[in-house]
Amino acid sequence: MQVENISIKDIDKSLLNENYVSNNEISTTIYLSFLLRKPMLIEGPPGVGKTELAKVMAKTFDRDFFRIQCYEGITFEQIVGEWNYQKQLLHLEAAKTEEYKEDKIFEEEFFIRRALLNAFLNNKDSVLLIDEIDKADEEVESFLLQALGEQEITINDLGTFQLQNDLLVILTSNSQRSLLDETKDRCLFLYIPYPTVKREIEIVKSKIPEANDETVSKIVKIVHDIRNLNLMKKPSVRGTVDWVKSVSNLGEKNLNKSLKSSVGVAIKTESDKKRVIKDILDKQWIRYKWLIK
Numbered sequence: 663m664q665v666e667n668i669s670i671k672d673i674d675k676s677l678l679n680e681n682y683v684s685n686n687e688i689s690t691t692i693y694l695s696f697l698l699r700k701p702m703l704i705e706g707p708p709g710v711g712k713t714e715l716a717k718v719m720a721k722t723f724d725r726d727f728f729r730i731q732c733y734e735g736i737t738f739e740q741i742v743g744e745w746n747y748q749k750q751l752l753h754l755e756a757a758k759t760e761e762y763k764e765d766k767i768f769e770e771e772f773f774i775r776r777a778l779l780n781a782f783l784n785n786k787d788s789v790l791l792i793d794e795i796d797k798a799d800e801e802v803e804s805f806l807l808q809a810l811g812e813q814e815i816t817i818n819d820l821g822t823f824q825l826q827n828d829l830l831v832i833l834t835s836n837s838q839r840s841l842l843d844e845t846k847d848r849c850l851f852l853y854i855p856y857p858t859v860k861r862e863i864e865i866v867k868s869k870i871p872e873a874n875d876e877t878v879s880k881i882v883k884i885v886h887d888i889r890n891l892n893l894m895k896k897p898s899v900r901g902t903v904d905w906v907k908s909v910s911n912l913g914e915k916n917l918n919k920s921l922k923s924s925v926g927v928a929i930k931t932e933s934d935k936k937r938v939i940k941d942i943l944d945k946q947w948i949r950y951k952w953l954i955k
Contacts, residue, residue, distance in 0.1 A: 709898020901928035
C-alpha cells in the first residue's frame with residue numbers, strides 16, 4: 663500500500679488484512695507519523711502488540727523490515743557495525759608477501775554492517791524497529807536519536823553515510839527507565855494498554871478464526887479478571903491467544919479442567935499460577951455455572 667492520500671480508515675482495513683486489530687488511536691498515530699515524517703514511540707505492558715505492529719506495518723506498506731533489539735550493555739558496534747578484525751589481519755599478513763595495500767583494511771569490504779546501517783543504506787523504503795529502547799543506556803539512546811535526526815551516520819576511518827530511503831522508525835518501551843526528553847520530543851507518542859474485552863476477543867478471533875466464539879469470550883473474560891489480581895506478571899494478549907489455542911486442543915467439554923491443565927501457557931510464575939487457580943479458576947464455577955458441565 664502506498665502512503666500517499668491514505669486515510670485512517672484505509673490504515674484500519676489494511677492492518678486488519680494482516681490480522682492486526684487496530685483502534686482509532688493506533689491508526690491515527692500511524693497516519694500522523696507518515697504525515698509529519700516523525701518516529702513513533704510506543705509504550706505499554708509486554709505482550710500487547712507493540713513489536714507486532716511494527717512488523718505488520720512493514721508488510722502492510724510493502725517495506726523492508728529491520729530490527730534493533732536493545733538490551734543492557736548494547737554498544738555502537740552492535741547497532742551500526744564493526745570492523746572484521748580477522749579479515750583485516752589476514753589482509754595484513756598477505757600484504758607482507760603479495761602486492762596488497764595495507765591502507766585498504768579500512769574500506770567498506772572489511773566492515774560488517776549491523777541493523778541501523780543496513781536500514782539507512784537500503785534502496786527500498788523501510789521500517790526500522792528499535793525494540794525496548796528503555797533497556798539501552800542513555801548514551802546509546804542519544805546516539806540513535808542524533809543519527810535519525812540528522813539522517814546520517816559517521817563511522818571512524820570509513821566515512822559518513824546518508825539515509826537512502828524513506829525510513830519509518832518505531833521505538834518501543836516497557837518503561838523500565840524514563841527515556842530522554844529529547845526522545846519523547848522527537849517522536850509521536852502512542853500508549854497501547856491491555857485491550858478492552860471486546861477488542862481482545864476480536865484480536866483472538868483474528869488469530870484463531872476457527873475457535874469457538876463462546877470459548878473465546880469466556881477465556882478473555884477470565885484473563886481480564888486475572889489482570890485485576892496483584893500478580894508478578896500479568897497475562898499478555900499473546901498469552902490469551904495461546905490459552906485459547908490450548909483449551910481448544912485439550913477439549914472444551916470440561917472447560918475448567920482444560921483451563922487448569924494449560925494455565926502455564928498464560929501465567930508465567932508458580933506463585934501466580936497458584937493464585938490464579940485459587941482466586942479465579944476454583945471460584946469461576948460458582949460464579950459462572952458454564953465452567954463445569
